[in-house]
Amino acid sequence: MVFERANRLKELPPYLFQELDRLKAEVQAKGVDVIDLGVGDPDLPTPPHIVEALREAVKDPSTHRYPSYSGMNDFRDCVARWYERRFGVKLEPSREVITLIGSKEGIAHIPLAFINPGDIVLVPSPAYPVYHAGTVLAGGKSYFMPLTADRNFLPDLDAIPPSVAQQAKMMFINYPNNPTGATAEAEFFEKVVAFAKKYEIIVCHDAAYSEMSFDGYRPMSFLEVKGAKDVGIEFHSLSKTYNMTGWRLGFAVGNAEVIGGLGQVKSNIDSGAFNAVQKAGIVALEGDQSCVREMQRIYQERRDVLIEGLRSVGLSPFVPKATFYVWCPVPEGTTSTGFAMTLLKEAGIVTTPGNGFGEPGEGYIRMALTVPKERIKEAVERMKKLFGNR
Numbered sequence: 001m002v003f004e005r006a007n008r009l010k011e012l013p014p015y016l017f018q019e020l021d022r023l024k025a026e027v028q029a030k031g032v033d034v035i036d037l038g039v040g041d042p043d044l045p046t047p048p049h050i051v052e053a054l055r056e057a058v059k060d061p062s063t064h065r066y067p068s069y070s071g072m073n074d075f076r077d078c079v080a081r082w083y084e085r086r087f088g089v090k091l092e093p094s095r096e097v098i099t100l101i102g103s104k105e106g107i108a109h110i111p112l113a114f115i116n117p118g119d120i121v122l123v124p125s126p127a128y129p130v131y132h133a134g135t136v137l138a139g140g141k142s143y144f145m146p147l148t149a150d151r152n153f154l155p156d157l158d159a160i161p162p163s164v165a166q167q168a169k170m171m172f173i174n175y176p177n178n179p180t181g182a183t184a185e186a187e188f189f190e191k192v193v194a195f196a197k198k199y200e201i202i203v204c205h206d207a208a209y210s211e212m213s214f215d216g217y218r219p220m221s222f223l224e225v226k227g228a229k230d231v232g233i234e235f236h237s238l239s240k241t242y243n244m245t246g247w248r249l250g251f252a253v254g255n256a257e258v259i260g261g262l263g264q265v266k267s268n269i270d271s272g273a274f275n276a277v278q279k280a281g282i283v284a285l286e287g288d289q290s291c292v293r294e295m296q297r298i299y300q301e302r303r304d305v306l307i308e309g310l311r312s313v314g315l316s317p318f319v320p321k322a323t324f325y326v327w328c329p330v331p332e333g334t335t336s337t338g339f340a341m342t343l344l345k346e347a348g349i350v351t352t353p354g355n356g357f358g359e360p361g362e363g364y365i366r367m368a369l370t371v372p373k374e375r376i377k378e379a380v381e382r383m384k385k386l387f388g389n390r
């Protein structure tokens with residue numbers, strides 16, 4: 001029997017990393033010690049006090065029952081307190097905060113709440129693939145906003161034709177940015193708010209990397225900008241901040257109408273995040289934050305080793321102030337895929353070709369700082385052997 005998949009799945013882009021995965025397995029099968037800078041998944045364990053909090057919470061039978069749809073009151077109160085401490089933004093926990101089963105879940109579901117078939121969603125490119133996938137699954141159409149080096153990887157809102165903007169219902173933005181490592185300041189967010197007000201567009205800002213920053217830099221919240229709460233929401237995740245990718249815990253905050261729409265979709269699809277995980281999440285957000293500073297120190301050290309190494313072989317990577325990604329132009333005369341293949345086949349180093357995140361990512365590769373410093377040094381040594389010291 002052939003069970004044909006629905007058109008909405010056929011419209012999703014092919015899995016661009018498939019060929020690279022296959023090649024990685026092939027190189028590994030030859031006995032090569034592969035260094036994987038491809039995946040953005042922290043290699044460090046969840047801090048012990050958070051693991052301990054989960055262990056305690058699991059023993060409490062009250063956590064074994066269905067959670068509430070929009071999240072535990074204690075967790076949402078805690079998020080509101082964290083927001084005020086961290087960004088000086090006040091939130092009403094019952095209407096302006098929702099717990100998510102990881103932020104990816106909320107990002108994928110939000111178009112279902114507001115997008116009708118044929119509606120336009122403004123989506124950055126290159127980008128985290130879920131903005132486009134969520135749009136497609138809701139029957140919407142992505143209008144891609146290219147992120148280019150000459151504009152510091154911020155979308156040019158003035159370049160969006162008014163006819164497109166008028167049909168647009170939603171916009172995704174993401175700073176600190178995956179895959180470019182770029183950051184945004186108030187001036188850009190203010191432009192986004194004005195644009196969104198003019199065209200009545202819902203803004204969804206993905207702030208998954210707000211805590212993963214270096215050199216003392218502190219990324220701001222979109223909601224710190226005047227009027228932002230009138231037009232949008234912000235997604236956060238405990239995944240990267242506390243090395244909790246496997247735990248599936250995130251949250252969205254901001255405009256009550258938008259949060260309410262997301263809540264309605266979720267109440268029909270899932271039954272909330274495990275209360276024990278939310279209890280551990282409270283301990284993460286409210287407990288000692290030295291683990292966050294330690295995480296920042298480790299990635300900053302890795303970043304510096306990789307940047308110096310890439311420069312020593314004649315490459316000119318962008319130096320990220322935040323995120324654990326290094327975005328690097330490929331050498332003249334090669335392509336994203338060509339260069340990624342060379343690194344894999346000739347040096348056993350896995351990177352992600354930039355065009356995998358969208359066409360404007362052509363000409364770049366992304367390297368994730370998710371392996372120990374010694375392994376990054378080893379990767380640099382292999383590149384020096386391959387390309388020579390420049």
Ligand SMILES: *Cc1c(COP(=O)(O)O)cnc(C)c1O
Nearest residue numbers: 102103104128178208237239250
């Ligand atoms: C990792 C990542 C997320 C998803 O995080 P989860 O909370 O684990 O679902 C969201 N956005 C971006 C840009 C990411 O890189």
